[in-house]
Amino acid sequence: MHTSINKFDTIDSLIHEEGLRIKAIEFHPEQDLMFIILNTKAVLHQKLSSYKSLFNADPKSLIKYELISDGTGAHWPLLDEDLSLKGFLKDELKQIVRNKQTSV
Numbered sequence: 001m002h003t004s005i006n007k008f009d010t011i012d013s014l015i016h017e018e019g020l021r022i023k024a025i026e027f028h029p030e031q032d033l034m035f036i037i038l039n040t041k042a043v044l045h046q047k048l049s050s051y052k053s054l055f056n057a058d059p060k061s062l063i064k065y066e067l068i069s070d071g072t073g074a075h076w077p078l079l080d081e082d083l084s085l086k087g088f089l090k091d092e093l094k095q096i097v098r099n100k101q102t103s104v
Contacts, residue, residue, distance in 0.1 A: 011089050021071030022085050027062050029055075036088050039071070044092045053081045 014020060019039070026035040029048055032055075036044040049055045054062060054076070061078040068075045073084045 011086050014089070015072060015085055020085060020089075022067055022074060022088075023071065025065060025074060027054075027059075029059070029062070036085075038085075044088050046088060046091055050091070051081070051083065053079045 021039040022036055023039050024037045032048050034046045034048045057079055064078050066075045075082050
């Protein structure tokens with residue numbers, strides 16, 4: 001009997017089955033914010049300070065990113081930094097959980 005093993009966790013499944021992709025990233029260093037805009041028009045927000053190489057980058061290096069792996073990742077060639085949509089989604093979920101715990 002052959003059984004199939006799911007190679008993806010829930011977040012991977014969401015990305016691949018729903019076709020989630022990064023469309024753009026915007027930076028607002030003065031507010032310590034980075035916005036990740038998805039193809040679904042959802043917007044994830046992250047603290048720029050959570051990513052030391054991005055936080056310490058000059059503005060020109062920061063905006064010189066490339067979407068990689070069909071929009072499931074971002075690469076900053078001048079900073080030698082790679083970040084994934086999966087990581088952004090995990091961080092967003094952690095923020096939601098923390099905010100719920102502090103509001104109870």
